[in-house]
Amino acid sequence: MHRITAIALAVGVVGGAAWAEGSALVIGNGTVDRFQTFFGGSRILDAADALGSRNVAVTLAQNADSDAMFAAFADFTNALERDEPVVVLLSGTFVHGPAGTMLLPVADEDDGEAIVANALLRAFPVDAALTVLAAYPGKALLLLGEASEGEPIGPFLEPGIGRLDVPHGVTVIRGPAQDVGRFATRILPLTGRRILITAEQSELIVEGFAPRDFVLFARPDSAQTASPMPVAEPQAPAEPEPDLRDITRETNAWAAAQNTDTAEGYRAFLQDFPEGENAPAARQRLAAIEAEPFYAERRAEERLELGRDARRDIQRDLSILGYDPRGIDGIFGRGSRAAIAEWQRDNGFAPSGYVSRDQRVALDAQAERRAVQLEAEARERQAQIEREDRLYWQNTGRGTDEAGLRAYLSRYPEGLFADEARAELRRIEDQRATQAAERDRQAWDAARSSDTADAYRAYLDTFPSGAFADTARARIDELTRNSQREEIVARARAEEERLNLNPVARRLAEARLQQLGLNPGDVDGKFDRDTRRAIRRFQEARDLQVTGFLDQDTVVRLLAGGIIRR
Numbered sequence: 001m002h003r004i005t006a007i008a009l010a011v012g013v014v015g016g017a018a019w020a021e022g023s024a025l026v027i028g029n030g031t032v033d034r035f036q037t038f039f040g041g042s043r044i045l046d047a048a049d050a051l052g053s054r055n056v057a058v059t060l061a062q063n064a065d066s067d068a069m070f071a072a073f074a075d076f077t078n079a080l081e082r083d084e085p086v087v088v089l090l091s092g093t094f095v096h097g098p099a100g101t102m103l104l105p106v107a108d109e110d111d112g113e114a115i116v117a118n119a120l121l122r123a124f125p126v127d128a129a130l131t132v133l134a135a136y137p138g139k140a141l142l143l144l145g146e147a148s149e150g151e152p153i154g155p156f157l158e159p160g161i162g163r164l165d166v167p168h169g170v171t172v173i174r175g176p177a178q179d180v181g182r183f184a185t186r187i188l189p190l191t192g193r194r195i196l197i198t199a200e201q202s203e204l205i206v207e208g209f210a211p212r213d214f215v216l217f218a219r220p221d222s223a224q225t226a227s228p229m230p231v232a233e234p235q236a237p238a239e240p241e242p243d244l245r246d247i248t249r250e251t252n253a254w255a256a257a258q259n260t261d262t263a264e265g266y267r268a269f270l271q272d273f274p275e276g277e278n279a280p281a282a283r284q285r286l287a288a289i290e291a292e293p294f295y296a297e298r299r300a301e302e303r304l305e306l307g308r309d310a311r312r313d314i315q316r317d318l319s320i321l322g323y324d325p326r327g328i329d330g331i332f333g334r335g336s337r338a339a340i341a342e343w344q345r346d347n348g349f350a351p352s353g354y355v356s357r358d359q360r361v362a363l364d365a366q367a368e369r370r371a372v373q374l375e376a377e378a379r380e381r382q383a384q385i386e387r388e389d390r391l392y393w394q395n396t397g398r399g400t401d402e403a404g405l406r407a408y409l410s411r412y413p414e415g416l417f418a419d420e421a422r423a424e425l426r427r428i429e430d431q432r433a434t435q436a437a438e439r440d441r442q443a444w445d446a447a448r449s450s451d452t453a454d455a456y457r458a459y460l461d462t463f464p465s466g467a468f469a470d471t472a473r474a475r476i477d478e479l480t481r482n483s484q485r486e487e488i489v490a491r492a493r494a495e496e497e498r499l500n501l502n503p504v505a506r507r508l509a510e511a512r513l514q515q516l517g518l519n520p521g522d523v524d525g526k527f528d529r530d531t532r533r534a535i536r537r538f539q540e541a542r543d544l545q546v547t548g549f550l551d552q553d554t555v556v557r558l559l560a561g562g563i564i565r566r
Contacts, residue, residue, distance in 0.1 A: 154409055317366070507523055
């Protein structure tokens with residue numbers, strides 16, 4: 001853990017410079033016991049350096065245990081000025097419980113009980129950062145970079161960031177650690193940048209104080225005078241000054257080791273500086289790297305800097321190939337990592353769960369080929385369904401009698417001739433109504449008005465051979481089948497709602513259905529009766545669960561035939 005003060009190194013100032021444009025606390029834990037994150041040593045340094053480059057005094061704790069996190073927090077709060085922008089960036093594995101959200105420290109314990117105690121007693125509380133930031137309304141920003149989903153820690157804590165009680169005037173931006181790190185490095189330090197708009201464009205979640213024109217670092221006034229050089233404090237001659245050449249040599253070696261962030265680099269540093277200031281941090285990073293079986297693969301994936309859209313493409317490719325990532329959301333959680341590892345194992349790669357550039361190309365090519373195969377299979381299945389549909393219609397006498405019409409609709413409720421069959425049944429029913437006795441017709445009208453299985457059974461009890469007996473029995477069968485489907489349809493409707501499709505996505509789905517010749521009606525983003533019927537036909541042709549609602553499998557297959565790469 002060390003303190004970075006922008007440009008202060010050039011003039012030999014230690015601690016926060018009086019002319020700094022703000023203060024920041026940056027805590028990034030690359031490995032938290034057995035939980036892996038994707039915001040490691042180099043990325044957290046990049047964010048700290050980017051903030052430091054614009055005269056922000058940065059207190060940095062990297063891969064820190066509990067003591068180091070709290071010490072950094074104390075240094076940060078002690079150096080704060082009253083009238084300046086204040087940024088807190090926390091990245092790693094978060095847990096939450098009744099007492100709030102906490103950032104886990106790096107720990108050496110392998111024992112489960114020790115891990116639970118460490119989380120409960122020594123994790124860093126996000127509420128502590130919010131309490132400090134509350135003193136800087138309109139100038140306070142909390143960034144939370146969350147690692148991929150973790151595991152519950154004992155019976156008391158849940159993984160992830162829970163509900164935050166954000167004080168007035170404090171802005172919170174949170175999301176996947178990769179995306180938050182990229183935002184903190186490339187966007188946040190820019191002068192005059194509207195923070196909230198660019199955060200939303202990066203698909204990050206914004207909470208709390210969120211005016212659209214919020215700017216953290218305003219453009220400097222042209223009349224602003226140059227920052228004065230700090231006045232050197234008189235030095236007590238109690239101890240001799242350290243050799244600046246040795247300090248510089250160790251600083252450069254440590255920077256080189258962090259830049260490579262490899263086991264070899266940290267070993268080389270420790271060989272030259274076994275008692276150096278950064279030796280404990282080097283040993284900690286070396287232990288973390290050696291404990292992680294696929295460290296090199298993770299770092300290779302990080303260097304690809306996959307954006308949210310690129311990660312969605314990978315998840316969609318995996319889904320098309322039959323590997324379930326448990327969501328196409330652009331966030332690589334445990335489901336996505338498991339799916340990647342399974343694909344790697346099946347294709348002769350080490351099952352690391354991290355994709356390389358070459359593997360991404362191979363995965364993409366396989367998905368393209370499979371998409372073409374799936375569409376060819378779907379077209380053949382659709383043609384077979386239509387052949388069987390026409391043949392069955394012919395075998396029932398083309399609906400010349402009521403029994404044939406009902407048999408056809410029972411087999412093909414969305415068939416090619418379903419509308420024609422229903423129209424003919426209505427004509428038969430109307431004709432029968434004019435011929436039925438008055439009492440029979442009144443009982444039937446009452447049953448039709450209720451349109452329940454019990455009402456039709458009551459009609460049959462009174463008129464077992466009535467003019468509408470066959471129709472009543474058919475309607476009871478239909479309602480019974482429908483009741484069995486209600487729970488399935490309710491789940492399907494809920495799943496479609498969870499997809500939270502925007503109007504553009506809805507129009508895209510309708511356009512694809514129209515392209516396939518399934519007649520979804522107007523391409524307007526409104527899922528009406530025609531759209532639902534087109535979805536059901538699409539699902540049936542692809543051997544999916546037929547509900548008329550979009551779920552993840554249907555969306556993947558719907559777009560599979562014409563995968564458009566960005």
